[in-house]
Amino acid sequence: MADIFPLQRPRLAISIVSHGHGALVQALLLQLAQISARSVARVVLVQNLPESSPEAPLEGWPFELKVVVNDTPKGFGANHNFALRGADEEFVCILNPDVALQAADPFPELLVASSLPGVGCAYPIQVDDEGRVQDSEREIPSPAALLRRRLLGQIETRADWVNAACIVVPTPVWHQLGGFDERYFMYCEDVDWCLRVRLRGLQLVRAPVCVVHTGQRASGRSARHLAWHVRSLLRLWISPVYRQAQQLLTSASSSAGTIGTP
Template sequence: MDITASIVSHGHGPQAEALLAELAGLGEPRLRRVILTVNLPEPALTAGLRGRGWPFRLDVVENPAPAGFGANHNRAFALDGQDGGSPLFAVLNPDLRLRASPFGAMAAVFERDAQAGAVYPIQLDPAGRRQDSERLLPTPARLLARHLLRRTAEVGEGEAPDWVNAAFLLLRRTAYAGVHGFDEGFHMYCEDVDLCLRLRLAGWALRPAAGVAVEHIAQRASRRRPRHLLWHLRSLWRLWRSPAWRAWRAARQN
């Protein structure tokens, strides 16, 4: 199953270039195409990428004005679809580091599980510690416990998460298209929660790829920057008023 990967750089030039170099060095035959969206002007990045030989098709899209996380990935998905589109679509953060190719084992999950709509790896921090990328439905009470009581481990061993962090998601094209991709009303934060809930409600499953790990240098900007905190709170408010959140909460309570 061929894969198209979407990466968005919002001033992440060095990280995005490093990730592209790692992807090129994987020797991964499934990786057919990479779409890099440059959300802010980065002339040094774009000049350094064009004209180089890549083992995959690299498309660099320079936005005339910044767009949100979900909007950028939706546009990359639509662009890929213009020439047929790969069966699998990867959403990758530029601050990922790949220790080995994750794609073979992740694609294999789709091949043996027709219900899998999204497959995800284990996310590790730079020290090799497992990050809490698997989560339960965010409720006000759960968020208070998380931030005031430091209860960060929400999903137990062998339990299924309600949603997973979209720093690295490999999605079945038909599943992503079927739920119309990310909700672009979320500028930043919670769009991955919403996407996962809508996938689950549509009958798709979120599946872990056993033994596959990537390094994610999480920024946690909403804990340090008031503007990002405001975006996070607005996104939570939108999420809590959404039909998907309410439907999934009702399903969990029954």
């Protein structure tokens, strides 16, 4: 599509957290430089594990790039909160290192969607490397919903929350919510954040653009990640946020939307 903000400076700050994803980060940064230079003002890369710094293209980065190297690993939420602390761009973006951009810049559409009244977050359609739509939109993860999904194979139809592989948020909303709840070391911090967005009366809006997300949940392969996942679910289920959001979102008139519709 044509440039939506052709005369304005870039309005977006992006946070990327790498857990030894150096090659993926390098490729993603080069894509951002080639495709999204007119959208992105600043990128903060947090290296949670030791790795080499990304190499700039010959012409240099078209955006400000700040690299933060952790002395000790921190959780997903803590890293992104630190990266975006004090952000003064109009919008912020949480972006996974295992996301790849397609030929067109997705951020103009995401910024338009994020600018709409009553919107707390905009997100793209996520597809795998073969173009299949991924299940990034989910029903609130009650024990019953997980049972229906995991054991009975039932397809979810409500989009109560979205994963945080790629979300664009108006900066005032990000600051007002205080970012992610850092008590979730890993897993469910995006669930909790989306539920808090909904409890403020704001919407999660899917923009008509795609990104490629090929990541797989480590909790299916690692006992440590599974333990983190279970611990986070238990924390979520006993939280006031979960109880209030479940009451709000399980009513048909308050659902976030239906998966498969814009």
